[in-house]
Amino acid sequence: MLTKTPKLSGLLALKKIVEGTSDCTGQRFFESLVQNLSEVLDVYGVWVTEYLQKENRLRALAFWLDHNFVKEYEYDVRGTPCERVLGTQGICHIPDRVVELFPNDPDLKSWGAVSYLGVALKDMDGRVLGHLSLLDNKPMEEVPEAFAIFKIFASRAAAELLRLRYEKLLTEKEAKLNRLINGACEAIVEFNEQLEVSQVNQQAVETYNIGKENFTGKPISELFDENSLQKLLRSVSVLEQQENFLSSTWMQGQLTCVRANRATFPAEATLSRYKVDREVYFALFVRDIKERLKTQEKLKNLSVEAAMLREKVSARHNGCIIGNSTALLEAVELAEKVAPTNATVLIYGETGTGKGLIARTIHTSSQRKEKPLVTLNCAALPAELIESELFGHVKGAFTGAATTREGRFSLAHNGTIFLDEIGELPLQLQAKLLRVLQEGEFEPVGSCQTQKVNVRVVTATNRDLLLEVGKGQFREDLYYRLNVIPIPVPPLRKRGEDVILLAEAFIRQCAKRMGIPPMLLNEKNKLALRSYHWPGNVRELQNIIERGMIISSDGKLNLIPLIAPASHPTKHRQPEQGTDKILTEEEMKELELKNIMRALEKTHWKVSGKDGAAALLHIPSTTLNSRIMKLGIKHTYR
Numbered sequence: 015m016l017t018k019t020p021k022l023s024g025l026l027a028l029k030k031i032v033e034g035t036s037d038c039t040g041q042r043f044f045e046s047l048v049q050n051l052s053e054v055l056d057v058y059g060v061w062v063t064e065y066l067q068k069e070n071r072l073r074a075l076a077f078w079l080d081h082n083f084v085k086e087y088e089y090d091v092r093g094t095p096c097e098r099v100l101g102t103q104g105i106c107h108i109p110d111r112v113v114e115l116f117p118n119d120p121d122l123k124s125w126g127a128v129s130y131l132g133v134a135l136k137d138m139d140g141r142v143l144g145h146l147s148l149l150d151n152k153p154m155e156e157v158p159e160a161f162a163i164f165k166i167f168a169s170r171a172a173a174e175l176l177r178l179r180y181e182k183l184l185t186e187k188e189a190k191l192n193r194l195i196n197g198a199c200e201a202i203v204e205f206n207e208q209l210e211v212s213q214v215n216q217q218a219v220e221t222y223n224i225g226k227e228n229f230t231g232k233p234i235s236e237l238f239d240e241n242s243l244q245k246l247l248r249s250v251s252v253l254e255q256q257e258n259f260l261s262s263t264w265m266q267g268q269l270t271c272v273r274a275n276r277a278t279f280p281a282e283a284t285l286s287r288y289k290v291d292r293e294v295y296f297a298l299f300v301r302d303i304k305e306r307l308k309t310q311e312k313l314k315n316l317s318v319e320a321a322m323l324r325e326k327v328s329a330r331h332n333g334c335i336i337g338n339s340t341a342l343l344e345a346v347e348l349a350e351k352v353a354p355t356n357a358t359v360l361i362y363g364e365t366g367t368g369k370g371l372i373a374r375t376i377h378t379s380s381q382r383k384e385k386p387l388v389t390l391n392c393a394a395l396p397a398e399l400i401e402s403e404l405f406g407h408v409k410g411a412f413t414g415a416a417t418t419r420e421g422r423f424s425l426a427h428n429g430t431i432f433l434d435e436i437g438e439l440p441l442q443l444q445a446k447l448l449r450v451l452q453e454g455e456f457e458p459v460g461s462c463q464t465q466k467v468n469v470r471v472v473t474a475t476n477r478d479l480l481l482e483v484g485k486g487q488f489r490e491d492l493y494y495r496l497n498v499i500p501i502p503v504p505p506l507r508k509r510g511e512d513v514i515l516l517a518e519a520f521i522r523q524c525a526k527r528m529g530i531p532p533m534l535l536n537e538k539n540k541l542a543l544r545s546y547h548w549p550g551n552v553r554e555l556q557n558i559i560e561r562g563m564i565i566s567s568d569g570k571l572n573l574i575p576l577i578a579p580a581s582h583p584t585k586h587r588q589p590e591q592g593t594d595k596i597l598t599e600e601e602m603k604e605l606e607l608k609n610i611m612r613a614l615e616k617t618h619w620k621v622s623g624k625d626g627a628a629a630l631l632h633i634p635s636t637t638l639n640s641r642i643m644k645l646g647i648k649h650t651y652r
């Protein structure tokens with residue numbers, strides 16, 4: 015046709031090529047195109063290529079030459095007429111002597127090429143995708159009709175090339191996404207608004223032990239136990255209420271999932287919602303946490319063991335209670351007596367008197383001694399942390415709660431918990447503690463699952479708790495529940511010669527640590543120790559001895575300059591009666607409050623009448639009532 019004597023008319027030629035290529039795509043389309051073009055245009059060879067930009071090469075998608083397909087044809091564009099095609103906007107026509115014009119083309123000569131026609135295939139942005147060209151072994155005139163047909167099919171080839179590129183890109187992306195989804199260690203279950211599974215990943219197949227084909231269409235309800243299903247439905251409706259699609263929610267707490275064989279496993283899950291083609295879908299990311307729970311259990315046991323070991327080590331250091339004074343021996347005897355019972359004990363006394371040692375004595379003399387003694391100083395933590403410290407928390411319960419954590423009550427299961435400085439426990443937690451004491455159960459922070467524990471509670475305080483009850487700062491019901499067995503620990507100044515025994519023991523301990531021979535207390539030292547008031551009690555003595563030994567010279571203990579005159583009662587110390595000390599207004603008020611509280615406690619809060627508190631105090635009941643009001647005494651447990 016590319017001669018003046020055409021084989022077929024333009025329309026017929028067009029019709030033949032359209033018919034030959036219309037019902038095929040991809041590789042088949044290109045093969046059909048080159049074959050039909052060669053036949054209809056009556057030329058020696060036609061080929062369509064894709065351009066490999068990086069290598070500057072052309073790779074034939076289909077090549078029809080001399081009535082045969084040339085397989086796997088790829089070449090460098092340099093020095094070929096195709097190089098000119100790629101740089102040309104329209105058609106590149108070489109009507110004659112193509113071999114002379116392109117002497118470096120490796121193949122033109124061997125094919126006996128004389129003429130050439132080519133057009134670049136481009137995308138919408140003008141980027142070269144490949145080219146379509148034909149060659150003949152006779153000169154090629156410019157025949158507008160034939161050139162038009164050539165151009166039409168070049169556009170069609172470009173569209174097909176582009177479509178194939180997108181298809182390839184899409185397939186690659188899909189493959190990548192599938193690798194990602196199937197490589198995920200979470201089971202991913204997608205379901206529709208009818209709550210039926212639409213697709214799952216490989217991990218879901220393994221986790222649930224359900225084949226992929228059986229998953230599709232399965233009601234989501236079959237994958238959970240009733241409780242967890244309700245949780246899931248609640249999360250679905252939470253997401254449905256949100257306006258934006260592509261939202262996610264973490265499903266609080268643990269879920270129970272059901273495998274194909276009806277066996278269950280514990281899990282955590284996140285739920286997302288999205289829209290595809292107006293259809294709403296949910297994706298559930300399920301993580302089997304059986305192994306993690308096992309590890310946590312092991313960790314918990316290890317923590318318990320560690321807590322016990324710490325206690326043992328600490329007991330070895332501070333185990334023996336030093337002192338012979340009657341006041342101290344009474345406290346120790348009482349501790350040993352109540353130890354075998356499960357009674358709650360309240361140890362009270364000034365700071366540093368050894369309340370911690372008494373608590374340990376109770377534990378180590380009880381049947382719980384092989385189990386942990388877990389301690390928490392309620393004053394050492396900010397109020398907002400104490401709850402989670404005592405009762406634990408679940409993951410996500412509050413900002414920073416990245417993992418679920420056991421509380422001290424769980425750690426102390428079957429053992430003893432020692433709550434030091436109980437008077438500092440925030441009011442809002444006092445009710446929770448009362449519930450553990452009464453029912454042995456609690457919920458960790460952020461969880462609605464009740465935990466049961468068997469823990470003996472020993473508490474200590476250096477405050478007058480009854481006074482705190484009167485001020486409304488400590489629950490009265492909790493006070494009575496804690497104060498089942500009160501053990502008073504005497505201050506050091508009331509223990510007579512114990513101060514010397516303790517000082518000598520601390521000198522020995524300290525000398526051992528410092529690697530020096532123990533120093534002896536001389537009479538001057540002893541006098542100083544006996545006459546000091548010891549507001550910080552045994553702890554203060556311990557510190558003073560240690561400091562004294564460090565700054566001593568010539569092997570003589572240097573105590574005198576460190577000890578202030580015996581007139582500095584601590585803030586918490588109770589004003590002593592029977593002394594000639596002048597009381598401040600505040601101390602007077604405290605004394606009165608305390609006195610009234612004692613009277614009220616003794617009469618079970620009966621104010622008037624013969625057996626009422628007013629009678630005990632020798633004042634009219636109206637006066638007592640107005641003092642109760644004035645002092646702000648509250649009776650919270652009637």
Ligand SMILES: Nc1ncnc2c1ncn2[C@@H]1O[C@H](COP(=O)(O)OP(=O)(O)OP(=O)(O)O)[C@@H](O)[C@H]1O
Nearest residue numbers: 332335336337365366367368369370371476552553
């Ligand atoms: N009788 C004692 N014999 C030996 N060491 C003692 C004695 N009493 C107290 N200690 C030591 O004194 C220090 C303080 O004791 P502990 O912590 O038990 O006092 P505490 O009353 O609980 O104090 P706080 O009220 O401040 O908590 C500890 O190192 C303890 O080992």
